[in-house]
Each structure stands twice: as structure tokens, then as C-alpha cells.
Amino acid sequence: MAARLLDxxxxxxxxxxxxxxxxxxxxxxxxxxxxxxxxxxxxxxxxQIYVTNKLKSAADEGIGxxxxxxxxxxxxxxxxxxxxxxxxxxxxxxxxxQSPMPExxxxxxxxxxxxxxxxxxxxxxxxxxxxxxxxQNRADLVPCTPAGIIELLKRSAIDIAGKHAVVIGRSDIVGxxxxxxxxxxxxxxxxxxxxxxxxxEVAATADILIAAIGRPGMVRKSFVKPGATVIDVGINRVTDxxxxxxxxxxxxxxxxxxxxxxxxxxxDVHREVADIAGALSPVPGGVGPLxxxxxxxxxxxxxxxRLIDTIVDRR
Ligand code: GUN
Numbered sequence: 001m002a003a004r005l006l007d008x009x010x011x012x013x014x015x016x017x018x019x020x021x022x023x024x025x026x027x028x029x030x031x032x033x034x035x036x037x038x039x040x041x042x043x044x045x046x047x048q049i050y051v052t053n054k055l056k057s058a059a060d061e062g063i064g065x066x067x068x069x070x071x072x073x074x075x076x077x078x079x080x081x082x083x084x085x086x087x088x089x090x091x092x093x094x095x096x097x098q099s100p101m102p103e104x105x106x107x108x109x110x111x112x113x114x115x116x117x118x119x120x121x122x123x124x125x126x127x128x129x130x131x132x133x134x135x136q137n138r139a140d141l142v143p144c145t146p147a148g149i150i151e152l153l154k155r156s157a158i159d160i161a162g163k164h165a166v167v168i169g170r171s172d173i174v175g176x177x178x179x180x181x182x183x184x185x186x187x188x189x190x191x192x193x194x195x196x197x198x199x200x201e202v203a204a205t206a207d208i209l210i211a212a213i214g215r216p217g218m219v220r221k222s223f224v225k226p227g228a229t230v231i232d233v234g235i236n237r238v239t240d241x242x243x244x245x246x247x248x249x250x251x252x253x254x255x256x257x258x259x260x261x262x263x264x265x266x267x268d269v270h271r272e273v274a275d276i277a278g279a280l281s282p283v284p285g286g287v288g289p290l291x292x293x294x295x296x297x298x299x300x301x302x303x304x305x306r307l308i309d310t311i312v313d314r315r
Pocket of ligand 1: 096097098099100124144145173
């Protein structure tokens with residue numbers, strides 16, 4: 001039986017419709033739109049696409065987003081100076097530095113940059129203060145992709161409490177914060193990674209399986225318990241025709257798109273999983289749109305909190 005498809009596009013539209021009156025209310029009360037400052041360093045094609053999507057979504061939502069684009073050879077000091085300017089700008093409520101950074105900045109650059117973001121404007125939830133608050137289950141700003149996955153489960157009426165959730169991937173952006181959120185919602189959580197022994201067998205015990213590894217089509221049928229919910233977080237660009245044929249099927253419209261464009265985006269979950277899973281989030285149209293919706297939600301939340309602080313300060 002084919003898995004129920006978890007429609008991330010529809011869930012994202014519903015979230016954005018819920019945000020609209022709050023954005024209008026903020027704009028009326030503050031006399032300006034919520035403001036999001038996005039920083040992009042370098043010319044990585046995929047990062048440019050993600051940032052363009054974030055800017056477009058913000059414009060559609062009535063959020064004033066600006067892009068500061070630094071060249072690939074920018075220094076760490078230049079990036080930090082820009083972040084500090086955005087921190088100090090009263091009309092900027094959220095600061096997002098798109099990752100990854102150019103390798104030339106060094107392996108610790110990303111953390112130094114996240115450390116520099118004002119926690120009150122940290123719409124990614126990546127600063128040490130917000131990571132700590134998340135672990136303590138009192139976060140205001142939760143990382144967008146994990147928050148989006150929880151929304152997708154909630155809005156699809158998939159119970160989390162008491163379930164065994166297996167998260168494949170231990171990144172700071174997805175795996176770790178998602179494991180924490182699932183734990184707070186009373187799942188029994190296992191985090192798997194590249195050194196996990198018998199990963200396939202562990203994955204196959206999951207009621208909720210989350211694939212956030214960044215390896216095209218790695219999760220096959222044998223990783224999935226019949227009827228399990230499978231969430232595909234992978235966004236992998238494939239250019240090899242043999243890989244595309246295997247993952248998209250050579251008679252699909254998506255494979256035709258691959259032939260035309262020479263590349264396609266695929267998830268971490270193989271299409272054969274649809275035959276065994278109970279519910280499955282597709283790529284595209286699954287987690288991706290929710291990540292952007294949650295960024296808008298975080299920007300509004302940061303703006304609302306700052307407005308309250310301003311009113312209190314004036315008293
Ligand atoms: N790169 C991939 N995902 C993300 C994200 O959620 N935030 C930022 N800043 N960069 C990313």
C-alpha cells in the first residue's frame with residue numbers, strides 16, 4: 001500500500017495564513033514591518049537559491065527582508081562587522097547568516113559568526129543561549145527545520161508521545177535540535193550517525209524515522225518498519241544520470257525535468273520506501289516549505305518580543 005504523503009506545502013500555507021494577521025498587527029503597532037537581515041557570503045548556487053526563496057517568502061508575507069551579500073573572499077572580520085551592524089539596527093528583528101560558509105574562512109568561522117548574533121534576533125536558534133534554552137525546554141526561537149518537522153507531524157495528526165523516533169544525522173542544524181524537540185514531546189529518541197553499528201536494523205525499529213544525512217536515496221525499504229512515518233530532510237542535488245534514473249524512475253516527470261536541466265534535487269529516502277511506510281514527507285514539497293514558514297514565524301516572534309521590550313523600556 002502506498003504511504004500517505006505528508007503535504008509540507010499545504011502545512012506551510014496554513015502556517016503563513018495564521019501569521020498574516022499577527023504580521024499586520026505588528027506592523028500597525030510598531031509603525032514598520034518585521035525586519036529580517038539575511039547575510040550570504042560567497043556564490044554557492046544552492047545557497048543563493050535558498051536565500052532567494054527566503055527573501056521572496058518574506059516579501060509575500062509583509063516581512064521586510066534585506067540581503068547583505070559578501071564576496072567569497074570576505075574576511076571573518078567583515079562578516080562579524082556586518083552581523084554587529086544588524087544586531088545594532090533597531091529595524092532589524094531577525095539576523096540569519098546562511099550556512100555553509102566558504103571554506104577559506106576556516107572550520108570554526110560558522111560558530112564564531114553564530115556566537116556574534118544577538119540571541120534576541122537569532123531567528124535560526126543557533127546561538128549558544130538559544131541552544132541552551134532549547135535543551136531546557138524554554139526556547140523562544142527554535143531552529144526552523146526541526147520546528148517545521150514538529151509542525152508537520154502535529155498538523156498530520158501523527159502522535160509523538162511514547163513513540164520510538166530514530167533520527168539519522170546529528171547536525172547542529174537539524175539532528176540534535178530535532179532529537180531534543182522530540183524528547184520534549186515524550187518520544188523515546190535514538191540518534192544515529194556514520195559510526196552507528198547496524199544503522200539499518202536500528203532504523204527499522206522506528207515508529208517515526210527522520211532521515212537528515214545528506215546522502216541521496218540512502219534510506220531504503222529495509223530501513224523502514226511497515227507503517228512507520230518517514231520524514232525526509234535531505235536536499236541533495238544529483239547530476240549523475242544513472243543516479244537520477246534510479247532515484248526518480250526513468251518514466252517520471254521529474255526524470256524528464258532532470259534530462260532537460262541536467263540536475264535534480266532528491267531526498268535521503270529512496271522512492272521504494274513509499275511502498276512500506278505509513279506516511280512519508282516528499283522531496284520536494286515536504287520539509288522544505290516548512291523551514292521557510294518557520295523562519296517567518298521566528299522573525300515575527302523576535303519582532304513581537306522586541307516590541308514588548310521597547311514598550312516596557314519606555315515605561
Ligand atoms: N543552511 C541550511 N539550512 C540552514 C538554516 O536553517 N539556516 C541557515 N542559516 N543556514 C542553513
